[in-house]
Amino acid sequence: MKRTSLIFAAAVALVTAAAFVAQARTAHPRTAGGRTVTTVHVIEHATTDTTVDVGSSGDSTGDILTFSNDVFDETNTTKVGHDQGECTRINVVDGSWECHWITFLKGGAITVEGPFYDTENSVLPITGGRGKFKDASGSMKLSALASGTEYDFVFTVRQ
Amino acid sequence: MKKALSVAFAALLVVLALSLIAQARTRHATRASTVTVVEHATTDKVIDTGKKGDSTGDLLTWHNKVYDATDTSVAGSDQGECVRISPKQGTWECTWITWIGSDSITVEGPFYDTKDGTLAITGGTGAYKDATGEMDLVSKNGGAEYDFVFKIS
Numbered sequence: 163m164k165r166t167s168l169i170f171a172a173a174v175a176l177v178t179a180a181a182f183v184a185q186a187r188t189a190h191p192r193t194a195g196g197r198t199v200t201t202v203h204v205i206e207h208a209t210t211d212t213t214v215d216v217g218s219s220g221d222s223t224g225d226i227l228t229f230s231n232d233v234f235d236e237t238n239t240t241k242v243g244h245d246q247g248e249c250t251r252i253n254v255v256d257g258s259w260e261c262h263w264i265t266f267l268k269g270g271a272i273t274v275e276g277p278f279y280d281t282e283n284s285v286l287p288i289t290g291g292r293g294k295f296k297d298a299s300g301s302m303k304l305s306a307l308a309s310g311t312e313y314d315f316v317f318t319v320r321q
Numbered sequence: 322m323k324k325a326l327s328v329a330f331a332a333l334l335v336v337l338a339l340s341l342i343a344q345a346r347t348r349h350a351t352r353a354s355t356v357t358v359v360e361h362a363t364t365d366k367v368i369d370t371g372k373k374g375d376s377t378g379d380l381l382t383w384h385n386k387v388y389d390a391t392d393t394s395v396a397g398s399d400q401g402e403c404v405r406i407s408p409k410q411g412t413w414e415c416t417w418i419t420w421i422g423s424d425s426i427t428v429e430g431p432f433y434d435t436k437d438g439t440l441a442i443t444g445g446t447g448a449y450k451d452a453t454g455e456m457d458l459v460s461k462n463g464g465a466e467y468d469f470v471f472k473i474s
Contacts, residue, residue, distance in 0.1 A: 185371070197451065217369065217370070222368075224366075252384050260386060260401055260402055276427060287425060288444055290428075
């Protein structure tokens, strides 16, 4: 009986170990499903924004806006990186642009794509990243400061 | 000894059950989904850049309404742009965002004058904040409408 119990216990332990192995194998996707969320807040100084007049003369659909600006920490005192990107004018009446850009920060970079508006704030999806932001998804809230001379970039990075 | 083994056995069964529940939750969390909307292409505009007429570098922009899969109710809107790659091959390279309710999905990829295409999903917000996968772009009614079939993984 004692030997039978030991064999039974060993079998149960084996089944349990197999269950743990299976769980370990799914731990990676579960971690991906319950991603780590990091908030990164920087402030862009929009000193280089340039509109290129394309198509009809003056403000019109198809115009291009380019920029390559410095970004500062959330206290707006220390430079922590820079960005570069472009927007295409979609609708003058709505004040809408469609943009994509990259923000370079210490240890990595984050890319976004989405809307920018002349007179309201917006949220853009994060489309990727590199370095410490590799595999990033999530979104970035874009808010105008100081009459549009500066912009809050608040990235909610999911990895 | 027998009692101790029984207790150990029961404890192991609990651990096993919890492990299987966790595994089932993971399967649910990673389950793929398909979202279909129908775009009414009413604002599409080509901007002639570079050489006059249809030429590489021309821009195509739009900001259209999108309807539900039955094409009856407005489900959201979109906006985006394409750059003409090759008039001869009828190719454009595009990026756009589609809002479905207050959530959004971005895509990037090809659009063809005379055939359907598939674009990569590059991101999203709200319910689609971790979206990856692809979107089938299917022309309807001679290009007046387009099916956007987001296959989100």
